[in-house]
Amino acid sequence: MDFSVVLESWQFYALGLWNTVWMVAVSLLVGLILAIPVGIMRASRNPLINAPAWFYTYCFTGTPLLIQLFLIYYGLGQFAAVRASPFWFLLREAWFCALLTFVLNTAAYTAEILRGAIQTMPKGEIEAARACGMSPGLLMRRIILPSAFRRALPAYGNEIVFMLHGSSIVSIVTVLDLTGAARLVQSRYYAPFEAFITAGACYLALTWLITLAMRRLERSWFAHLRPRTG
Amino acid sequence: MLKPRRTVLGALALAVSLVTLGTAEAKEWTKIRFGTEGAYAPFNYVTPDGQLAGFDVDIAYALCEELKVECELVQQDWDGMIPALLANKYDAIIASMSITEERKKSINFTDKYYDTPTRLVVHKDSGIDGSPESLNGKRIAVQRETTQDRYATENLEPAGVEIVRYATGEEATLDLVSGRVDARLEDAVVLSESLLKRPEGADFQFVGEPITEEKYFGLGAGIGVRKGDEDLVELLNKAIAGIRASGKYQEIQSKYFDFDVYGD
Structure with a gap:
């Protein structure tokens, strides 16, 4: 084993780490914003509201992320109409296609997590809010969503980690992320073990940071459930 | 006191015979496993029914025929082509790989089997x-x-x-x-x-x-072989010269190209 090849190519890993982190962070943020209305739609009993949201989440949670990326990157590029459209300047970029795929994918999963949390809302709390005269909008904003977010947090923490790991496929569409850096180093120095163990260690560190942050967040969000001492 | 010694000697003798057997087997190539990419038409590609085909693949089979050995083709992504050779997943790379100084640090090459710009x-x-x-x-x-x-x-x-x-x-x-x-x-x-x-x-x-x-x-595309398998390089070089002389090479070439890809 010879880790000097990794040290020699630290710029690739640094760039890869940065690309992985910003792409995952931006997708999670935009995905979360998108997931809120979709999650509310999914929790609705009105089939006209529920069905489109159901179709969207069903498609994106029912197919592999890789297939979605191929469809958006190579699939859309195949049509001359897409290439002539004003969106081509964005869809032309590999990073944008990857970001779009990640956003749509994580939004679908997050919406389902949120739906579950909304639907398991204790009925008594909703009835109490109604009894106070809250309108449905206010009820959603003040009572249901804050409670749902809190209860969805552990599941959402998993989604963040899945997204981080899922992001490793962007190297297939020419974006140099952590995995892409490892592939480059392995084919340049023919040292697959050193190349991938380094990338693996970086992912491990990122996952550790995420779980640490989630645990702290859970502790403060669930402070009211902890037994009071002293 | 004699008995344990005899066992040690016996074990030694067995070990020696095993080692010599091992090297004897390695020296005698009865089967050559070739790695190729399968995404570099017309040199190597995968047919609609999933078979490896192309100029590289035909040359590999012709070389085996020339050497009267069994042939096996293994598909491998370009990124892992040399690592997989080093990991003994196959014995030789026939994937339009150019003979460069950089790659010669890790593997050996046969003479070129074609050269195109x-x-x-x-x-x-x-x-x-x-x-x-x-x-x-x-x-x-x-x-x-x-x-x-x-x-x-x-x-x-x-x-x-x-x-x-x-x-x-x-x-x-x-x-x-x-x-x-x-x-x-x-x-x-x-x-x-x-x-x-x-x-x-x-x-x-x-x-x-x-x-x-x-x-x-470099000097055109050659067949990559692990360092240490110098005998295989020698065999393949003879086989390349053999199929050039017998007209088999030209026959394969005419299937794919209307000009000479060997160069010079």
Whole structure:
């Protein structure tokens, strides 16, 4: 084993780490914003509201992320109409296609997590809010969503980690992320073990940071459930 | 006291005979496993029914026939081509791999079995004429860690060209056709067979001179063999000369090309 090849190519890993982190962070943020209305739609009993949201989440949670990326990157590029459209300047970029795929994918999963949390809302709390005269909008904003977010947090923490790991496929569409850096180093120095163990260690560190942050967040969000001492 | 000693001796003798048996087997090649990529038409590709085919593949079978040994073809992504050889997944690489000094540090090569130049292909309306000025600010697609990648990285990137690296040549061609990249640097024969001669390549053309700089492109494509298997290099060299002399090489060549790919 010879880790000097990794040290020699630290710029690739640094760039890869940065690309992985910003792409995952931006997708999670935009995905979360998108997931809120979709999650509310999914929790609705009105089939006209529920069905489109159901179709969207069903498609994106029912197919592999890789297939979605191929469809958006190579699939859309195949049509001359897409290439002539004003969106081509964005869809032309590999990073944008990857970001779009990640956003749509994580939004679908997050919406389902949120739906579950909304639907398991204790009925008594909703009835109490109604009894106070809250309108449905206010009820959603003040009572249901804050409670749902809190209860969805552990599941959402998993989604963040899945997204981080899922992001490793962007190297297939020419974006140099952590995995892409490892592939480059392995084919340049023919040292697959050193190349991938380094990338693996970086992912491990990122996952550790995420779980640490989630645990702290859970502790403060669930402070009211902890037994009071002293 | 004699007994244990005899056992030790016996074990030693057995070990020695096993070792000699092992080397005797390694020396005698009854089967050669070739690794190839299967995404580099017309040299190597996968047919619709999943079979490996192409010039490289036919040459591999012809070499085995010449050596009267069994042949096995293994498909391997380009990225892991040399690591998989070193990991003993196969015995030889026949994947249009150029013989370069860089690669010779890790593996041995046979003599070349063909030699074709690299060229730049662009869209007819791109305004690129192959000169460094016309390429400034443009995107060039290459396959990751190929001779073309090395050449582009060292000669074109400093001149303000953006190099986009793909895992396979097929993906690079897709993005050239869809317009994500402005040009593609690749083996001239591969470009002509997998793009220019096909309907989707109608709007594309070669620009600039063929590039053959030995520093980057070496002395043509050879068969890669693990260091230590010098006997296999020797065998394959004899076989290459054999199929050149017997006319088998020319027969295979005429299946794919209407010109001489051997060079010189």
